[in-house]
Amino acid sequence: MQYHLAPLFCRPWTLNGITPRLIESHYEGNYGSALRRLNAITEELEALDPATTSAEVVNRLKRDEAAALNSTLLHELYFASLGGDGRAVPETMAAALVRDFGSTDRWRQEFIALANALAGGSGWVLLTYVPRDGRLINQSGADHGQNIAGGIPILAIDMYEHAYHIDFGANASAYVAAFMRNIDWAAVQGRYEDATRVAPPRPLEQKQFAGVPAMTVEEVKAMLDSGERVQIIDARPRHYTTRAQDIMDGAVWRDPERLDEWIGELSKTDPVVTYCVYGFHVGCETAIALRKAGFDARYMAGGHYAWKAIGGKVRLFE
Numbered sequence: 001m002q003y004h005l006a007p008l009f010c011r012p013w014t015l016n017g018i019t020p021r022l023i024e025s026h027y028e029g030n031y032g033s034a035l036r037r038l039n040a041i042t043e044e045l046e047a048l049d050p051a052t053t054s055a056e057v058v059n060r061l062k063r064d065e066a067a068a069l070n071s072t073l074l075h076e077l078y079f080a081s082l083g084g085d086g087r088a089v090p091e092t093m094a095a096a097l098v099r100d101f102g103s104t105d106r107w108r109q110e111f112i113a114l115a116n117a118l119a120g121g122s123g124w125v126l127l128t129y130v131p132r133d134g135r136l137i138n139q140s141g142a143d144h145g146q147n148i149a150g151g152i153p154i155l156a157i158d159m160y161e162h163a164y165h166i167d168f169g170a171n172a173s174a175y176v177a178a179f180m181r182n183i184d185w186a187a188v189q190g191r192y193e194d195a196t197r198v199a200p201p202r203p204l205e206q207k208q209f210a211g212v213p214a215m216t217v218e219e220v221k222a223m224l225d226s227g228e229r230v231q232i233i234d235a236r237p238r239h240y241t242t243r244a245q246d247i248m249d250g251a252v253w254r255d256p257e258r259l260d261e262w263i264g265e266l267s268k269t270d271p272v273v274t275y276c277v278y279g280f281h282v283g284c285e286t287a288i289a290l291r292k293a294g295f296d297a298r299y300m301a302g303g304h305y306a307w308k309a310i311g312g313k314v315r316l317f318e
Ligand SMILES: [Fe+2]
Pocket: 026, 030, 031, 075, 158, 160, 162, 163
């Protein structure tokens, strides 16, 4: 396949303190060469036979391809970040910056600091939306390879010297200040709104236990921290317990196969939380059995290992 060139998004003659000559050289020379490199690498990759080509060659080409593709995409975003007045942040965008950075000023200071830190080096600073958490984050990275997986960059400043030396010489901070004065916030907000429509990664679905109430490990921890009364049952299978070294603090182990023997110990008034090793099966079934018997029982999603993964307290399992 052939990657196609994107027309220049910003109107160079409207920029404040950044000359058309700089934008032209950047667009034609650097963006253009990234795209041409990308197409050349793509052609090479399509022509080779991965079954007979050495893994090193394929690997090198794939790395070059990723760098050229990222350079292409980031340059397109960079040119689409410019052309506004930089100061007037529209309402939706301002609210999102306040939500995730405390204030638009705080966002601005962090973004500028990251850009200035790349002066004399090369790299990008991006404002990126992360659908997983529905939040914005500033990210900085050397060269072209620092993307947050699944993140959607909505604003970019190019900190390679070629992005400013024609107009600013080595004065990177003057370039950063000029960039900030030219941000096209309406365009940034448009991209933000598009990004927020991207669904977060799909959560684990357990169709067979869809109706069983679950709690996250964070919810269970909050419940314990608040001193709420709760009965926590570690229902890891007996065969598993022979190699188990620890158990969630505050839990008691009960053999899920012998529910009839221990169900009488439980109080009907306090809620019950059950869990197993990873939260796929036994904890859910134990919760179902307890609910049938009239208990307010839920299973803890992710089980023992999710509890440990959030740094939940454990004690020695004996
Ligand atoms: Fe560049």
